[in-house]
Amino acid sequence: xxxxxxxxxxxxxxxxxxxxxxxxxxxxxxxxxxxxxxxxxxxxxxxxxxxxxxxxxxxxxxxxxxxxxxxxxxxxxxxxxxxxxxxxxxxxxxxxxxxxxxxxxxxxxxxx
Amino acid sequence: xxxxxxxxxxxxxxxxxxxxxxxxxxxxxxxxxxxxxxxxxxxxxxxxxxxxxxxxxxxxxxxxxxxxxxxxxxxxxxxxxxxxxxxxxxxxxxxxxxxxxxxxxxxxxxx
Numbered sequence: 001x002x003x004x005x006x007x008x009x010x011x012x013x014x015x016x017x018x019x020x021x022x023x024x025x026x027x028x029x030x031x032x033x034x035x036x037x038x039x040x041x042x043x044x045x046x047x048x049x050x051x052x053x054x055x056x057x058x059x060x061x062x063x064x065x066x067x068x069x070x071x072x073x074x075x076x077x078x079x080x081x082x083x084x085x086x087x088x089x090x091x092x093x094x095x096x097x098x099x100x101x102x103x104x105x106x107x108x109x110x111x112x
Numbered sequence: 113x114x115x116x117x118x119x120x121x122x123x124x125x126x127x128x129x130x131x132x133x134x135x136x137x138x139x140x141x142x143x144x145x146x147x148x149x150x151x152x153x154x155x156x157x158x159x160x161x162x163x164x165x166x167x168x169x170x171x172x173x174x175x176x177x178x179x180x181x182x183x184x185x186x187x188x189x190x191x192x193x194x195x196x197x198x199x200x201x202x203x204x205x206x207x208x209x210x211x212x213x214x215x216x217x218x219x220x221x222x223x
Contacts, residue, residue, distance in 0.1 A: 006154075009152070032209060032210075034211055034212075043202075043214050043215065043216050043217065044155075044202065044204075044214040045214070046211050046213075049211050090154060090155065092155075092212075094209060097162075097209070098142075098143040098160060098162045098206065098208065098209060099157070099160060099168070099170070100145060100157070100160070100204075100206070100212055101157060101171075102147070102154050102155035102156075102157075103154055104152065104153055104154035105152075105154045105155075
């Protein structure tokens with residue numbers, strides 16, 4: 001069965017540190033890939049998405065992600081985090097159907 | 113405003129009772145979803161629907177039921193067969209194969 005793995009469950013950083021959150025998926029065919037963010041008390045919102053083309057995609061708020069097909073990975077990065085990036089981050093995959101599967105999430109805490 | 117509306121925001125249920133969570137969207141999306149969010153477990157898919165009058169089970173469908181009689185509406189019933197129903201429930205919709213848009217969620221508590 002299709003699955004999505006996020007290996008970092010809880011990440012703690014200081015402001016200005018660099019961030020990389022891992023995401024791996026199990027499906028071997030064509031996939032669409034997403035990163036969502038859930039700020040405290042807010043609804044889930046899309047950070048960025050990959051459907052095809054350039055494997056390095058840029059999203060909102062300075063986030064980017066790289067699709068590496070050979071590694072079944074779609075890691076999220078940000079060069080310099082801010083306190084306002086404190087949130088929970090979810091990777092999601094659909095396999096060319098409308099079945100959208102999420103990972104278990106990574107809780108990011110950024111301290112000033 | 114266009115979006116997804118979930119109601120109610122908070123819901124309390126006595127053990128043994130069925131309860132229905134509402135989800136309405138005015139985005140003209142074909143696909144709709146129900147997820148359950150528990151701490152440390154991410155979002156787990158309960159049911160999804162790609163088109164009116166059709167829906168598929170997700171990974172944790174046991175104890176839940178849905179209907180999709182209208183494009184705009186995808187209500188979720190939590191039945192008494194669901195052994196651990198206390199959770200945060202999220203509804204979403206999307207265009208075909210595209211990104212999902214989420215509602216604000218319903219927090220269900222069994223008392």
